Amino acid sequence: MLGALIITAVVYDLGILGGGQLGRMSIMAAQRMGLKCLSLDPDAESPAAQIGPSLVGALNDPSKIASVISSCGRVTLENEFIEADAIRKACRIAGASETVLMPGLDCLATIQDKLNQREALARLNVPAPRASALGSIVDAEALGFPVVIKARFGGYDGRGTRYAKDVQDLEALRGEWGSGGWLVEEFVPFRRELAVMAYVGERGSGSFPTMETVQRDHVCDLVYPCDADGSAIAMRAVESVGGVGLFGVELFQLDDGRLLVNEIAPRPHNTGHYSLDWGGVSQFEQHVRLALGLPLAPPKGEPTCMANLLGQVDTGEYRAALAAALEEPGARVHWYGKKESRPGRKMGHINVAGKGDILAAAKRARELFYGAWTAR
Numbered sequence: 001m002l003g004a005l006i007i008t009a010v011v012y013d014l015g016i017l018g019g020g021q022l023g024r025m026s027i028m029a030a031q032r033m034g035l036k037c038l039s040l041d042p043d044a045e046s047p048a049a050q051i052g053p054s055l056v057g058a059l060n061d062p063s064k065i066a067s068v069i070s071s072c073g074r075v076t077l078e079n080e081f082i083e084a085d086a087i088r089k090a091c092r093i094a095g096a097s098e099t100v101l102m103p104g105l106d107c108l109a110t111i112q113d114k115l116n117q118r119e120a121l122a123r124l125n126v127p128a129p130r131a132s133a134l135g136s137i138v139d140a141e142a143l144g145f146p147v148v149i150k151a152r153f154g155g156y157d158g159r160g161t162r163y164a165k166d167v168q169d170l171e172a173l174r175g176e177w178g179s180g181g182w183l184v185e186e187f188v189p190f191r192r193e194l195a196v197m198a199y200v201g202e203r204g205s206g207s208f209p210t211m212e213t214v215q216r217d218h219v220c221d222l223v224y225p226c227d228a229d230g231s232a233i234a235m236r237a238v239e240s241v242g243g244v245g246l247f248g249v250e251l252f253q254l255d256d257g258r259l260l261v262n263e264i265a266p267r268p269h270n271t272g273h274y275s276l277d278w279g280g281v282s283q284f285e286q287h288v289r290l291a292l293g294l295p296l297a298p299p300k301g302e303p304t305c306m307a308n309l310l311g312q313v314d315t316g317e318y319r320a321a322l323a324a325a326l327e328e329p330g331a332r333v334h335w336y337g338k339k340e341s342r343p344g345r346k347m348g349h350i351n352v353a354g355k356g357d358i359l360a361a362a363k364r365a366r367e368l369f370y371g372a373w374t375a376r
């Protein structure tokens, strides 16, 4: 008798590891072009699961990842926290080449450790804050206070980022960094923060326009066009981590105009959401095209501003808030469908494209949204 016969067939064009908003918007872009996607997420009602087929499972479970790989022509991700080793094992289980993954496993492994990322940038002499592993106070003293300390793995929205202006501050934080896994870097007194979506693929490479970004409590708050050009340093940053695909490159600009790389994300990025409404190719569509080796579109469009919609305390009816925001002509509301709205959580965003004071319009629309959402 024959043993169990496992039939695996590629039925999806693209697998996406992670079912958050970045996965959801990538899937929307793929669906628009008639392509089929499968997402993987522990939550059966994740933002991505609400709009298409999804496999329920832990993101670090090699067997679940292998299932995605087996049924998808190509696989990409929407966060950099999935252990590269889990994906490597999954490729072996599925009998697939490691090249099935965009952005590439070595690139992912480099990026998911913020210290490795800094070292990769340093190897190509890409300007970035000086950094080292944080083992003792001496490491911070070697850089000079004030310093910023960061969890090497898993940090986002400022969750793994702390400031220390002197030894006392750093001592007070010892409970967090004392057991290891942190880096220390020089505090950069930047004038402003910028971001560039840059891409490298078999059909070409390039970058979207440089945007100015404002973080509030370490969470991206506003994104709008600016006069600086960070494309060259962003492309060098991507080169330093050796990947293929779409990357969000966060930059610091100093008073004298110089640019430093803060961090690189190997996926669509919050600072690229403006491209959903700018009239040209969106970051998500370019991401899908890159993953599938399709011809790329020139990243050109109208000036567009974005305001993030974050979870608030004591929120009410979403539909009332949507209706209020749409009172602002030109406001385009995007909502991710997250089940739970926790204060500070990214729930959606508003874009305004075109001429005039579009930043003021995006902020006004957001005020209208929050006003109606939190009204009692």
Ligand SMILES: Nc1ncnc2c1ncn2[C@@H]1O[C@H](COP(=O)(O)OP(=O)(O)O)[C@@H](O)[C@H]1O
Pocket (backbone or CB within 6 Å): 129, 148, 150, 155, 156, 157, 158, 159, 160, 161, 185, 186, 187, 188, 189, 190, 193, 215, 218, 250, 262, 263
């Ligand atoms: N070296 C630094 N000097 C000054 N501010 C910093 C530094 N590193 C990070 N920050 C601030 O903290 C924010 C979050 O840090 P970041 O490294 O981007 O972590 P996350 O992964 O949470 O986005 C940055 O956008 C910036 O505002």
Ligand SMILES: [Mg+2]
Pocket (backbone or CB within 6 Å): 157, 250, 263
């Ligand atoms: Mg960041």
